[in-house]
Amino acid sequence: MTSADVLAARTASRxxxxxxxxxxxxxxxxxxGPVGALRGVDLTIGRGELVALTGPSGxxxxxxxxxxxxxxxxxxxxxRVAGLDLGRASERELTIHRRRVVGFIFQxxxxxxxxxxxxxxxxxxVWSGVGxxxxxxRAIALLERVRLGHRLEHLPxxxxxxxxxxxxxxxxxxxxxxLLLADEPTGNLDxxxxxxxxxxxxxxxxxxxxxxVLVTHDPEVAAxxxxxxxxxxxxxxxxxxxxx
Amino acid sequence: xxxxxxxxxxxxxxxRTLRTVLTTFGIFVGIVTIVTMVALAAGVQRExxxxxxxxxxxxxRVTPRTQETGLPRNVFQAPRTTPITPAVVEELRTIPGxxxxxxxxxxxxxxxxxxxxxxxxTRVAPTTLTRPPFAxxxxxxxxxxxxEGEERGAILSRNALERLGVGTDGAWSRLVGEPITLxxxxxRGEQExxxxxxxxxxxxxxxxxxxxxxxAADVMSWWNDDPDLLTSQGFDAxxxxxxxxxxxxxxxxxxxxxxxxxxxxxxxxxxxxxxxAILQALLAGxxxxxxxxxxxxxxxxxxxxxxxxxxxxxIMKATGASRGDVLRLFLVESGILGAIAGVSGLLAGWLxxxxxxxxxxxxxESQQVTFVGSLSYVPWWLAAGALGFSVLVGVxxxxxxxxxxxSLDPVAALRHD
Numbered sequence: 001m002t003s004a005d006v007l008a009a010r011t012a013s014r015x016x017x018x019x020x021x022x023x024x025x026x027x028x029x030x031x032x033g034p035v036g037a038l039r040g041v042d043l044t045i046g047r048g049e050l051v052a053l054t055g056p057s058g059x060x061x062x063x064x065x066x067x068x069x070x071x072x073x074x075x076x077x078x079x080r081v082a083g084l085d086l087g088r089a090s091e092r093e094l095t096i097h098r099r100r101v102v103g104f105i106f107q108x109x110x111x112x113x114x115x116x117x118x119x120x121x122x123x124x125x126v127w128s129g130v131g132x133x134x135x136x137x138r139a140i141a142l143l144e145r146v147r148l149g150h151r152l153e154h155l156p157x158x159x160x161x162x163x164x165x166x167x168x169x170x171x172x173x174x175x176x177x178x179l180l181l182a183d184e185p186t187g188n189l190d191x192x193x194x195x196x197x198x199x200x201x202x203x204x205x206x207x208x209x210x211x212x213v214l215v216t217h218d219p220e221v222a223a224x225x226x227x228x229x230x231x232x233x234x235x236x237x238x239x240x241x242x243x244x
Numbered sequence: 245x246x247x248x249x250x251x252x253x254x255x256x257x258x259x260r261t262l263r264t265v266l267t268t269f270g271i272f273v274g275i276v277t278i279v280t281m282v283a284l285a286a287g288v289q290r291e292x293x294x295x296x297x298x299x300x301x302x303x304x305r306v307t308p309r310t311q312e313t314g315l316p317r318n319v320f321q322a323p324r325t326t327p328i329t330p331a332v333v334e335e336l337r338t339i340p341g342x343x344x345x346x347x348x349x350x351x352x353x354x355x356x357x358x359x360x361x362x363x364x365x366t367r368v369a370p371t372t373l374t375r376p377p378f379a380x381x382x383x384x385x386x387x388x389x390x391x392e393g394e395e396r397g398a399i400l401s402r403n404a405l406e407r408l409g410v411g412t413d414g415a416w417s418r419l420v421g422e423p424i425t426l427x428x429x430x431x432r433g434e435q436e437x438x439x440x441x442x443x444x445x446x447x448x449x450x451x452x453x454x455x456x457x458x459x460a461a462d463v464m465s466w467w468n469d470d471p472d473l474l475t476s477q478g479f480d481a482x483x484x485x486x487x488x489x490x491x492x493x494x495x496x497x498x499x500x501x502x503x504x505x506x507x508x509x510x511x512x513x514x515x516x517x518x519x520x521a522i523l524q525a526l527l528a529g530x531x532x533x534x535x536x537x538x539x540x541x542x543x544x545x546x547x548x549x550x551x552x553x554x555x556x557x558x559i560m561k562a563t564g565a566s567r568g569d570v571l572r573l574f575l576v577e578s579g580i581l582g583a584i585a586g587v588s589g590l591l592a593g594w595l596x597x598x599x600x601x602x603x604x605x606x607x608x609e610s611q612q613v614t615f616v617g618s619l620s621y622v623p624w625w626l627a628a629g630a631l632g633f634s635v636l637v638g639v640x641x642x643x644x645x646x647x648x649x650x651s652l653d654p655v656a657a658l659r660h661d
Contacts, residue, residue, distance in 0.1 A: 098562060
């Protein structure tokens, strides 16, 4: 079985929830004592949901996002995404998870500065071993989707903030992930550009049924989400649902 | 995948061109040292091999063992413990693999030897180099035939005949087959006359005569006042010709076991080769040390690079790069550092050895030594070895930095500024 087959089998066996978080704690050792970034979080997120994680800085929302993305492991509790228990997954499984199940976008875009826009979008496919022609074809299609078809050969330094973030979104989508994780995606953008990005994310959520979890402390950004989860001191303080 | 890694690595390296150049310079110097030194050693070795091979690799020279007298050998002949008598020559001829055995009788320079033709007389120096063993060293034959192991006969040099007033081609040819008078004198004035047949004329530009061993033995019997010279003292040497190069060692052993001393060109060549192997190892060692020091520079550069690109490594991991992917990326990068140094070092080393060769030729010319060969020789194993080794040094030096990069925590790496 290829990793894609494993993935298909796994996701098919679980109907409904893409994400299940049970009693998750994440402690760091800082300055001699343990610091609890997450102190018992339970949360389930369904397929196709658009969820905003809000809260003041230090509330643990980024930590939670990193756990979902397989960049970090919980100290205790379980984080299950698309059927995979990320806390117990092997290094190899976590790599496949980051490669195929999730896509990341960041506040500071995090494009590789020496790669052109189209090459940045291709990057995840390089790790998957996809051939050059196929990579280029898919990257161009996605850049056109985010309305950057005219910026393929530009370096990140030659692009505006909004354009860079759209390249980052294209990169996050190139492997057809089930889940898009966005960490303050509009934090470095002016409000007009930020709104464009939010519109794009909303469209992707609707068009593709893409599940999106975004972290923000901006109420205006959180407003696009169907559900807002407010964290404080590593715990869920409140959950607000909003009729679509 | 590898192509993509190489592309990325090249892009990363060209971003900091100066640093890349400086880092590779260390390896470059090491490779230049190794290539230049080994190429020169290999070139000299090859030239020696060629020149010696021209003397005849299939020749084994047998000499009698002598007692240690402690007296200078060039003045006093040491008593021979194992004389090479005619019977011994016959025995040596039966050793498997021997196709010819030519005895040698050397006439010392102290013997005043003169040739007389038509009443004119000139002094000649006896040569002991008989054909075929050292054919390449002898002047070309211009009339008649070579001695080729003949028992009797003489080869006269052109110069000797000119001194005797026999100065034209026709006269030379007419002389072949004719007897001439050979006069030997001691310093006290005693003298003896011998009749020898001229077999050939060579192109020698010194007054010389080469005698068949029987004629030479006659002269030496008179000189030593010993009619049984060949049975008491024996020949001065026997040159054996082997059927093939492969037979030379076995013949050497067979002769040694009979109590005689043996020198063969091949044995000489073995010694030369051994000396040069040691020399090359030493030179390569110096270069190796330079490479080791240079590799520390590569480690340093790669560690700096990993630190600078911490955030990029985080991005790679977040976009699905495995530990292996990151490891490979950095190993390819440091390997390319090594390869750049290897290629340029090989090229520069080769050019440097050519320069040394050129200078050596100019020097030899100024010393009136003619030497046609090249001292610089880059054998394929040196080129391949230098390239392979430099890449290996690069990859080896990149191991720890690459491991560090691959082991970075993605969350911390993404937070890195």
